Amino acid sequence: MNIQTENPYFEIGAVSKITGLSPNTLRTWERRKFIEAGFRSPTGRRRYSQEQVEQLALMKRLTNMGDSISSIAKLNLSELRSRVLEYETRHTEARTKRSSSDKTKVLPIGNIAKTWSGNLPSQFLIAEKDEEHPDILMVDLDVSAIECRRRVSVAAIEYPDVPMALVYDYAPSELLRQFSKEGRFLIRIPCSPELLTHYLNAALANATHQADPTAQSEISLNSAPRLFTDKQLATIAASNPNIKCECPHHTSALVASLASFENYCRRCEIESPTDKEVHEYLGTEIGKARAIVEDALLYLCQKDDLIIPPDTP
Numbered sequence: 001m002n003i004q005t006e007n008p009y010f011e012i013g014a015v016s017k018i019t020g021l022s023p024n025t026l027r028t029w030e031r032r033k034f035i036e037a038g039f040r041s042p043t044g045r046r047r048y049s050q051e052q053v054e055q056l057a058l059m060k061r062l063t064n065m066g067d068s069i070s071s072i073a074k075l076n077l078s079e080l081r082s083r084v085l086e087y088e089t090r091h092t093e094a095r096t097k098r099s100s101s102d103k104t105k106v107l108p109i110g111n112i113a114k115t116w117s118g119n120l121p122s123q124f125l126i127a128e129k130d131e132e133h134p135d136i137l138m139v140d141l142d143v144s145a146i147e148c149r150r151r152v153s154v155a156a157i158e159y160p161d162v163p164m165a166l167v168y169d170y171a172p173s174e175l176l177r178q179f180s181k182e183g184r185f186l187i188r189i190p191c192s193p194e195l196l197t198h199y200l201n202a203a204l205a206n207a208t209h210q211a212d213p214t215a216q217s218e219i220s221l222n223s224a225p226r227l228f229t230d231k232q233l234a235t236i237a238a239s240n241p242n243i244k245c246e247c248p249h250h251t252s253a254l255v256a257s258l259a260s261f262e263n264y265c266r267r268c269e270i271e272s273p274t275d276k277e278v279h280e281y282l283g284t285e286i287g288k289a290r291a292i293v294e295d296a297l298l299y300l301c302q303k304d305d306l307i308i309p310p311d312t313p
Helices: 012-019 023-031 050-064 077-095 111-117 145-158 173-181 193-204 230-237 247-271 273-304
Strands: 009-011 046-049 104-109 124-126 136-140 164-168 185-188
Touching: 009 012, 009 050, 012 023, 012 046, 012 050, 023 046, 046 050, 050 077, 077 193, 104 111, 104 193, 111 124, 111 136, 111 164, 111 230, 136 145, 136 193, 145 164, 145 173, 164 193, 173 185, 185 193, 230 247, 247 273
Parallel strands: 104 124, 104 136, 136 164, 164 185
Antiparallel strands: 009 046
């Protein structure tokens, strides 16, 4: 690997060690047009980019799982990641198929994690801290960056052999990139209970899926008071609407996302005092938008006869 250039490259020997593909296989795949080295040295030596190395590693995993190289050669990096995730999740779901009396124990850490774990299907059991050994940790990042790092570190020390999934809506991109580099499994919420189930099963399998770390709770005093709590929104999102569309689900998810962004702006006010005015303004304006969408959600609930659950612990 050359570390002098802005975009590092890997020569064929290094690529072979990283991916497990022999140099002969790499040359054969290139000859058959399955992949092509990013560029060549002045002496003709093959050189691969960092993205190509990951692409080759994923192709190796998929061929080990039974895919033919010709069937996956045209997939881009994102499609390869998704295919590996799908295979690993299916394998885990088949391997860990349990009886109704043997459920997956989820330990939620943080209020947001507790809210969303409450709507998981019956195959999951919500574990209590210090009472049961969990199968998986569900840790939310809806706190300051310092507290996020502390929370994840403590959880890793207390449960060293337990898989961990980090759930977030809005969080600093640098923090997400750090967790991604550490191999933490990232899940962006809000999402449906079915999708959350899929992700948790993948995390249990130590899958390679990582949510995009660059994609992105105290509300500003100038914001309108909230009509719905996080728990109420999560329950509405998981309900079965009478109208033949998904509008209540999508609208409740939108409210939850806007409320999360308000909280994120408040944390930014504290952590970035020099930009306090900007974040105050953003939090206030987003609060107005959230109030408008909440009114729309309330209208939908009334029209669809959806019962708004009480905000009980």
